[in-house]
Amino acid sequence: MDFVNEFEKELCQLSPEQGWVLQVLGQHRSALLTTLVDTMERARTGFVAETLEGLRQRGLAECSDGIWRLSWKGTGVANWREQKVWIDLLPAGMRLPEPRPGENGSDLGPDCDSFRAALFAPGRCWCGRGRTEHRTVPGEHGRGAESEIEGGSLADG
């Protein structure tokens, strides 16, 4: 089959290794080098098929026609896992922003009036919206961890 899109041209020039790393990075969206290395080393040992089946049984992953993807809940778990990476980087006394029921951090959630930074998706709330899309934006009194983090105080460290 002939494809004409520009991504195909790029893909054809990638080695199998480069394609695999590209995909793993895409699934993580952003990841520490150690996380990617860990993921790929485990994939080579047959760890993946077994693990995917376990995830499917827990309702976190789905498989259709040989294509695996995260379920809505699995996406939430994956996002939360990334969110937790930030625990050690939070200013003292700050709480890690958490999802509410109906939110997985990637899909649009129920109406939301409280911006809770999804640190795995800069500028977004757990409800899937940007800060300005919220009905009320916390004022000076309401500034929490998300404001500090988004303000860049952690970006330089």
Ligand SMILES: [Zn+2]
């Ligand atoms: Zn929100």
